[in-house]
Structures are given as structure tokens and as C-alpha cells.
Amino acid sequence: xxxxxxxVIHDIGYRHYEGxxxxxxxxxxxxxxxxxRGTFGLGRPARAKIIPILLMVIMLxxxxxxxxxxxxxxxxxxxxxxxxxAVVMQPVIAIFMAxxxxxxxxxxxxxxxxxxxxSRPLGVIDYVIAxxxxxxxALFLLLAVPLTVLFVGELLVDLPGPLHTGxxxxxxxxxxxxxxxxxxxxxxxxxxxxxxxxxxxxxxxFYLFTSAVAGVFYLVLSATGRDDTAAWALxxxxxxxxxxxxxxxxxxxxxNGYPPGPGAFLILVGAGALAATGILLRYRKAASA
Amino acid sequence: MTASTCFATEGLxxxxxxxxxxxxxxxxxxxxxxxxxxxxGAGKSTLIKILLGLAAPTAGRASVLGxxxxxxxxxxxxxxxxxxxxxxxxxxxxATEFVVHMARMSGLPRTAARERAADTLRHxxxxxxxxxxxxxxxxxxxxxxxxxxxxxxxxxxxxxxxPTNGLDPQGRDEMLAxxxxxxxxxxxxxxxxxxxxxxxxRVCDHVIVIDGGRLLRSSAIREFTRTTxxxxxxxxxxxxxxxxxxxxxxxxxxxxxxLLTVQVPPDADPARTFDAVRDAVCDLxxxxxxxxxxxxxxxxxxxENTVKDPAPKEPAV
Numbered sequence: 174x175x176x177x178x179x180x181v182i183h184d185i186g187y188r189h190y191e192g193x194x195x196x197x198x199x200x201x202x203x204x205x206x207x208x209x210r211g212t213f214g215l216g217r218p219a220r221a222k223i224i225p226i227l228l229m230v231i232m233l234x235x236x237x238x239x240x241x242x243x244x245x246x247x248x249x250x251x252x253x254x255x256x257x258x259a260v261v262m263q264p265v266i267a268i269f270m271a272x273x274x275x276x277x278x279x280x281x282x283x284x285x286x287x288x289x290x291x292s293r294p295l296g297v298i299d300y301v302i303a304x305x306x307x308x309x310x311a312l313f314l315l316l317a318v319p320l321t322v323l324f325v326g327e328l329l330v331d332l333p334g335p336l337h338t339g340x341x342x343x344x345x346x347x348x349x350x351x352x353x354x355x356x357x358x359x360x361x362x363x364x365x366x367x368x369x370x371x372x373x374x375x376x377x378x379f380y381l382f383t384s385a386v387a388g389v390f391y392l393v394l395s396a397t398g399r400d401d402t403a404a405w406a407l408x409x410x411x412x413x414x415x416x417x418x419x420x421x422x423x424x425x426x427x428x429n430g431y432p433p434g435p436g437a438f439l440i441l442v443g444a445g446a447l448a449a450t451g452i453l454l455r456y457r458k459a460a461s462a
Numbered sequence: 463m464t465a466s467t468c469f470a471t472e473g474l475x476x477x478x479x480x481x482x483x484x485x486x487x488x489x490x491x492x493x494x495x496x497x498x499x500x501x502x503g504a505g506k507s508t509l510i511k512i513l514l515g516l517a518a519p520t521a522g523r524a525s526v527l528g529x530x531x532x533x534x535x536x537x538x539x540x541x542x543x544x545x546x547x548x549x550x551x552x553x554x555x556x557a558t559e560f561v562v563h564m565a566r567m568s569g570l571p572r573t574a575a576r577e578r579a580a581d582t583l584r585h586x587x588x589x590x591x592x593x594x595x596x597x598x599x600x601x602x603x604x605x606x607x608x609x610x611x612x613x614x615x616x617x618x619x620x621x622x623x624x625p626t627n628g629l630d631p632q633g634r635d636e637m638l639a640x641x642x643x644x645x646x647x648x649x650x651x652x653x654x655x656x657x658x659x660x661x662x663x664r665v666c667d668h669v670i671v672i673d674g675g676r677l678l679r680s681s682a683i684r685e686f687t688r689t690t691x692x693x694x695x696x697x698x699x700x701x702x703x704x705x706x707x708x709x710x711x712x713x714x715x716x717x718x719x720x721l722l723t724v725q726v727p728p729d730a731d732p733a734r735t736f737d738a739v740r741d742a743v744c745d746l747x748x749x750x751x752x753x754x755x756x757x758x759x760x761x762x763x764x765x766e767n768t769v770k771d772p773a774p775k776e777p778a779v
Contacts, residue, residue, distance in 0.1 A: 187585060187648040190578055190616035194540065195569040203566040218554065218595075285550045289611060292514055292544035293567045294536045461517070 197294050201303045204295070208307035212273040221276075228269045229315060232262055236319040240326030249334035255323065255344035256416070256425040259316055259351055263412040266355070267380040269315055270308075274359030275372025277304050283367035287459060297460040301452055305356050312352035320344050340425055347419030354411055354441065357448035364455050384410045404432045408440055415441065466492045467528070468619050468651045469513055474522035476508050476675070483508040485675040486522065491653065495645035497662035497669040497683075498655040505675040506655040507547060510621045513653075514544060527618055540569065543612035543620035547627060547655075550608060553597030557588055557607045560596060561614050568615035575614075582610045585648075586640060602633040609640070613650070620644065622654040626661060638665045693735055695722045696752035697743065707742045721752075 207216075213229075214222030235258070243251045259266065281287045290300055324341045362379055363372035390406035407413040407429055417431035418441050431437060470490035476483045483505045500506050511517040513526050515535020524531040526538045551560065558579055565575035583592050586606040591599070596607060605625060612620050625641065626634045642665040645652045656662050662669060663683055671678040697704060705722055709715045713735065714725040724739065726732045732755065743750050 188581065189649075190570070190574065192574045193571060194615075195571060197536070197569075200567050200569055203563075203572075207563060207566075216559065221554075280552050280554075284552050285546070285548055286552055288546055288548075289544070289550050289564060290567060291516060292539055292546075293564075294540045294569065295567055296536070 197296075197299060200293065200295050201299045204290075204300070204303035205306045205310075208277050208304055209310050211276060212307060212311040224272050225269065228265055228272075229318065231265050232315055232319045233322060235262065236323040236326065239323060240330065243327060243330045243332055247330075247333060249332050251332070253337060253340060253426065255320055255337060255340040256347065256419060256423075257428045258320055258323075258344060259347060260412050260416050260428045262316075262319075263384070263410075264380075266312065266315060266351075266412075267377065270312060270355050270359045271373050271376035271380065273311060274308055274356070274363040274376055275369040277308055278360055278364045279367055279369040279372050282364065282459060283369070291460055297456045298453070301360070301456055305353075305360050305452070308356035308359055309352045312355050313348055316348040316351065317345060320348065339423075343419060343423035343425040346423060347415060350418060350441070351412070351415040354415060354445055354448075357445050357452070358411065361448040361451040361455070364452060364459075380411075384412075386410075387413060401432065404430055405436070407431065408437055411444070414444070467525075468493055468496070469524070469526045469653070471509075471512075471524040472522055474509070474512065474524050475520045476505070476512060476517065477520045483675050484512070484519070487672065487675065487677055488522075489670055489672075489677050489680050491668055491670065491680075493651045494667035495641060495652045495654065495665055497659075497666035498653060498672065499657065499659045499662055499669060500655075500672040501657055504657075504672050506672065507623055508675075509672075510544070510623055510653070510655070513621065514539060514542065541618050543615065543617035543650075545608045545612040545620065545622045545625060547623040549604070551596045551599075551604055554595055556595055557583060557592040557599075557603075557610070560607065561610050564611040565614040570615055578614050578616065579610070582614045583607075585613070586610045587636070601628045602630070602636075605629060605633070605637060609637075613644070613648075617650060619651040619653065622652060624655055624657075626656060626658075634661065641665050692726060692755075693724045693732070693739060694752065694754050695724065695739055695743075695750070696720055697722075698749040698751060700746060700748045703746055704742055704748060707746060708738065711738055711742070713738060 210216050211221075213225045235254075239251060239254060242248075254261075281290070287300070291297060320341060324337075327336065358379065359376055362376050365375070366372050387407050387410035390409065391403045394400070394403035394406055408417060408431070413429060413431070414437060416427050416429070417437035419425065420427035420431060421433075421435075421437060468491050472488050474484050474487040487505070487509070498506050498509070508517065512519050512524055513531055515526075515531050515538050518532060527541055529538050529541075531538060555563070561579040561583060562575045565578050566572065570578060583606075586609050588603065588606050588610070591603065596604065599607070605628075609622070609625065612622070622641065626637050629637055638661060641652055641654055644650050645665070645667070654662065654666070659669065659671070666683050668680070668682055670680045695704070701717065701720070701722055705715045705717055708722075708724060714727070716723050716725070724735055726735050736753075739753065
């Protein structure tokens with residue numbers, strides 16, 4: 174007696190795709206999400222996860238320590254740290270920006286994946302928007318997660334005195350501005366070279382240079398008694414620039430005395446526009462190559 | 463222009479500051495597999511870029527699947543696939559991840575992208591290795607991944623730029639068989655470029671030959687191979703006497719170094735030429751070293767063309 178086979182393999186041949194084809198916006202969103210996941214090492218080898226996770230842990234340390242201090246000491250002024258969090262933690266944020274912005278753009282240039290994106294409905298501007306958006310969200314999360322943890326901690330500890338909701342909101346607003354500015358600068362610098370190591374070096378060099386120049390000018394100018402000019406010199410550092418704007422916009426405390434008026438805001442917009450122009454010029458050239 | 467036209471150009475010209483890549487090229491191709499043959503720098507890649515709507519022509523018009531290449535680039539790129547000549551794969555992603563990602567870039571929803579990527583990778587012949595990072599792949603496997611990303615969104619037409627580049631003879635054969643399947647079984651029209659006419663004539667329905675940005679020839683493959691068929695002969699001594707004898711018998715003979723080539727007339731039976739050669743060699747008592755049917759090669763087309771252009775070809779006497 175022969176038994177009927179219970180399973181057979183059919184060669185079903187080529188099947189055409191009849192399903193929906195989504196638009197460009199969806200492709201941009203998919204690229205941005207894919208890139209964002211990559212900045213935190215998701216969907217990448219284990220060694221790519223080390224740096225982003227380590228940096229996120231370091232970013233969370235001050236929040237954890239502050240919550241512990243709030244719980245033990247019950248002092249209301251401990252809750253006022255939100256607006257200065259970014260400036261205090263600036264080296265960590267700068268390292269994250271330097272490590273992750275080349276990852277987003279350099280391999281696509283080096284391994285020439287860019288022409289494949291451009292052979293699809295996606296245009297070069299869509300590509301740039303997706304990449305800048307991914308880095309902006311990544312940098313925002315790096316700052317927003319510790320701020321939010323701190324705020325939740327403050328809620329749970331129940332400090333005497335009012336909640337610092339205004340400070341928290343202002344710091345979150347500042348985090349959006351900072352993330353966008355740093356993302357534009359990071360992508361602009363990293364897209365110049367197809368080599369990732371060189372990109373990391375140039376972004377970190379940019380941070381060290383601006384912070385050193387800002388510091389030296391500030392010291393020299395304030396030592397010679399020109400305090401007003403010294404305050405302007407601080408704005409060379411992008412972290413101080415954003416803090417100045419944040420303090421002017423939301424009226425919160427800042428770690429330094431910044432020049433009053435809309436000056437800082439204009440410099441911020443100018444720096445952002447310059448970086449964006451640089452990116453577009455770079456990619457117009459890359460697209461035609 | 464008819465419904466079965468895949469792409470057409472009219473007086474298409476592309477000038478770069480120092481070179482003219484395409485020079486008033488007017489050509490069209492129907493469905494099926496079309497070969498685009500030309501030496502390096504003949505303008506093949508430039509033509510594909512213009513057809514994709516990625517480069518603007520200096521003059522002339524081009525249309526793909528009935529859409530204008532200058533104004534409807536995004537719509538064209540939605541309906542076609544493109545496999546570039548150069549390497550274009552990130553080494554730290556697996557083939558599956560990469561092809562899924564590229565499917566999503568073409569607008570497929572997540573689940574559909576996964577299914578299509580798995581299907582396509584199976585069709586191009588990537589097995590378990592598709593889960594490993596592309597960095598460790600051989601050239602043959604890389605070419606398959608490049609082909610898969612061009613196919614994954616089920617295009618109506620794909621442009622394959624030098625797909626057999628860098629492959630060993632077996633890999634070349636497999637790639638050509640795959641291209642043939644795409645054109646027939648999958649029902650996707652193909653424009654494939656190569657600098658070897660010989661390999662394209664095995665898989666194409668139609669061949670376009672360009673040189674220096676100008677059209678040399680565009681015809682159905684059957685017509686093509688018939689006119690370019692030739693027999694190559696090598697003998698130990700007495701090449702001249704053999705040439706003279708075959709010439710007297712009315713064959714079109716040419717001496718190329720130590721080789722003698724006999725052109726088979728377009729409408730003649732090649733067997734008759736072989737017989738004539740055999741008889742001549744026997745009669746002259748020569749030692750035959752080689753007797754082979756030569757595939758039409760790109761060089762022959764050029765040679766024929768340069769001979770034809772200035773003056774009508776003189777019959778060999």
C-alpha cells in the first residue's frame with residue numbers, strides 16, 4: 174500500500190506584486206526610521222550598540238544622582254537643573270553627534286548606495302530630510318530621556334514647593350532646537366567625506382574648536398574688562414548659543430550671562446541655514462556624480 | 463509610438479564640458495530583453511541615467527513606458543528597476559535586510575517588502591547566505607543582491623548595467639540565464655548593457671549597438687547574428703594559398719594575422735561554408751589547427767561599419 178504524500182513542494186514561479194505602492198512621504202519616513210534605529214545600534218551588530226548605549230547611560234547618571242539627592246535631602250532647589258542639563262552634559266552629546274552623524278551619511282557615499290536611493294521615487298532632498306530628521310530625533314531623545322526621567326523622579330519624590338514643570342518644558346523646547354542645530358551641523362560636516370573615521374574626527378574637531386575658541390575669547394575679553402563682548406564670544410559654542418536662545422525664549426535660568434536681545438536667535442538661524450545650504454550643495458554634487 | 467514600446471529616444475544628445483556622451487541618438491525598443499552594446503565610454507550608462515530621469519539631456523527627447531523622462535522622472539522610477547554597474551552594497555547589512563529596505567524605499571509596505579524580498583532573493587538564487595552580512599559575499603553573490611534590489615518592487619522594466627562584469631564563466635552563464643528568465647517567465651522587460659555582443663546575443667530579443675554616443679545598429683537578434691556569423695580558420699602553413707582558393711570559390715575571406723576568417727552571407731547556410739573550407743583544406747593538403755564558428759563580436763560590427771561607411775565593400779576576388 175502506498176501512502177499519499179502529506180506535503181509537496183510547488184514551484185510557484187514568479188509572482189507579480191499587486192499590492193499597494195505607497196508614496197514618497199512613506200519612503201522618507203521609512204528611511205528616517207531605519208536611520209534613527211541605526212543611530213542607537215538597533216538592527217546593527219552588537220559592537221555598534223556599545224557607544225550609543227554607553228552614552229545614553231552616562232546622560233542618565235546626573236538624573237539618577239539628582240533624584241537620589243532629592244529623595245534624601247528633600248531640597249526644592251535641586252529640581253531647577255533642567256535648563257542647564259544640555260550645557261553640563263555637552264561633551265557627551267558632542268561625542269554622540271560625532272559618532273553617529275558619519276554613520277548616517279558616510280557609508281551611503283562610500284559604498285555608493287546613494288544612486289540606488291535616487292533610482293527610486295526618492296529625491297536627493299527627500300534623502301537629506303530623512304537623514305537630518307533621524308539625527309535630530311536621536312539627539313533629542315538623548316537629551317529628552319534623562320530630562321523626562323528627572324521630571325518623573327521629581328513627581329515621585331514629591332519635593333516641598335511647586336513642581337518645576339515650566340523649567341522642564343523649557344528644557345524640552347531647548348532640546349528640540351539643540352537637536353536640530355547639531356543634526357544640521359553634524360550631517361553637513363560628516364557628508365563632506367565618504368570615510369567614517371574622518372567624519373567622526375571632523376565633527377569632534379568642530380566641537381573642540383568651537384568650545385575652545387569660545388572659552389579662550391571669553392576669558393581674554395572678560396579679563397580685559399570687556400564683559401559685553403565676552404558674552405558674545407560664548408555664542409561661538411553651539412551649546413551656549415542654544416542655551417542663550419532657550420533662556421531668551423522661555424525666560425529660564427542659564428549657566429552663563431548671555432547678550433540680551435535677538436542677536437543669539439539670529440546667529441542660531443544663520444548657523445542652521447548655513448549648515449543646511451552646505452548639505453544641499455554637497456548632495457547636489459553627489460547626486461550628479 | 464505603440465503600447466509595446468518600452469523606451470524611445472529622439473535626437474537624444476548629452477554633452478559634458480569636454481565630451482559628447484550621446485550624439486543625436488534616436489532609438490526605440492519594445493518589450494522583451496533588449497541588449498545595449500558598446501565599448502567603454504560609448505554612452506551606455508549615460509543613456510540609462512537619462513532614461514531614469516536622473517540626468518537632463520542637452521537636446522532631444524526620451525520616454526520610458528510612455529512617460530517623459532525629463533518631466534516624469536519620479537513616476538518612471540516608481541515603475542522601473544535599476545542595477546548599477548558599480549558596487550552599491552553596504553557591507554554590514556545582510557542581503558535580506560538590504561533588499562527589504564530597498565523595497566520600502568520603492569514604497570512597499572513593511573510586510574509586503576519582507577515577502578517580496580524573500581521571493582526575489584530566492585529567484586536570484588541566494589540561499590541561506592542571505593542572512594549573513596554582504597561584506598563577506600563573493601562577486602557572484604553581490605551581483606545577485608544588486609539584481610534582487612532592482613527586482614524587488616516588481617518593476618515593469620529593469621535597467622541592468624553590465625550585470626556580468628567581474629563574473630567567472632559559470633557565473634556569467636547563470637546571470638545570463640537569469641536575465642533570460644526575467645524577460646520571459648517573469649514578464650519584465652529588460653534593458654541590459656554589455657561590451658560583449660557575443661554574450662548578449664544569447665539572451666536578447668533585440669540588440670542596439672552604440673559607439674561614441676551614436677547609433678551603429680538596432681535590430682532583432684536573429685538578423686544580427688546571421689549577418690555577423692563567420693568561420694575562423696587556422697592552418698600550419700599555406701594560409702595565403704587557402705585564402706586565395708576560398709576567394710576563388712566566391713567566399714568573403716579576410717586574413718587577420720595567423721587567422722583566416724570567412725564571412726557567412728546573411729541568407730546562406732553556414733554548413734556550406736564549412737564544407738567549402740573542409741574541401742579546400744583537403745585539396746591543398748594543409749594541416750588544420752583550428753576551425754571554429756565565430757560569434758559576432760562587437761569589434762566585427764565596428765569593422766564592418768567602418769568598411770561600409772566610406773565605400774561599398776568590394777567583393778573578394
